[in-house]
Amino acid sequence: MxxxxxxxxxxxxxxxxxxxxxxxxxxxxxxxxxxxxxxxxxxxxxxxxxxxxxxxxxxxRYDEYKAVADALEDKVLKIGAKAGTSGKIFGSVTNIQISNALKEQFDLEVDRRKVQLPDEVKEVGTYTLVLNLHPEVKPEIKFEVVAE
Missing domain, CATH: 3.40.5.10 (Ribosomal protein L9, N-terminal domain)
Structure with a gap:
């Protein structure tokens, strides 16, 4: 069908x-x-x-997306995760956690499906993600995974 x-x-x-x-x-x-x-x-x-x-x-909504991209430029998102002594985190960071962190830290409502993470994030460190807000607006945001 x-x-x-x-x-x-x-x-x-x-x-x-x-x-x-x-x-x-x-x-x-x-x-x-x-x-x-x-x-x-x-x-x-x-x-x-x-x-x-x-x-x-x-x-x-293009202008709205552009404003969001400009607001996020040069900002670092902090994600807390439980980690072992070697720096490996238990589990991995998901797009749902990123979406919730954007809402809490920058007061931005972003759908989890628009968050494109790099390969699996399984260690403490700094990474870059892409927000697919619009075909022409895809800001790259740095996020830091810190041990709780």
Missing amino acids: DIILLQDVDKVGEKHEVVKVKDGYGRNYLIPQGLALIANKTNMNRLEEMRRQEEAREMK
Whole structure:
């Protein structure tokens, strides 16, 4: 079954993408939850209009994203983690922790899915992450993992 996603769905696809899923998954979960539409002719025509509207909304928010990027420039985010004596932390730093730290330290609301971490962060030290706010605005932010 071909469907049009109305939101990002983990392990399926991104918003406004046409994907093929199993019939039961589409009919019994995605469509009733309001996450997708059947990809018929009518909905495919609506898809182009939905993409244009979304793009217009994102362009309006471009200045807002640019302001956030400028505010975060040259700032260091501090993440506390439990660590052993050798500097290895127990577990790893996740994008949820980064999102929460941005809210607490800089009072910025950033969706966890927009946080792109480097490979697994498993030691105390300084790292760089990327925020995918907009296709043209992707600020790099330094964050420091400190032992608690």
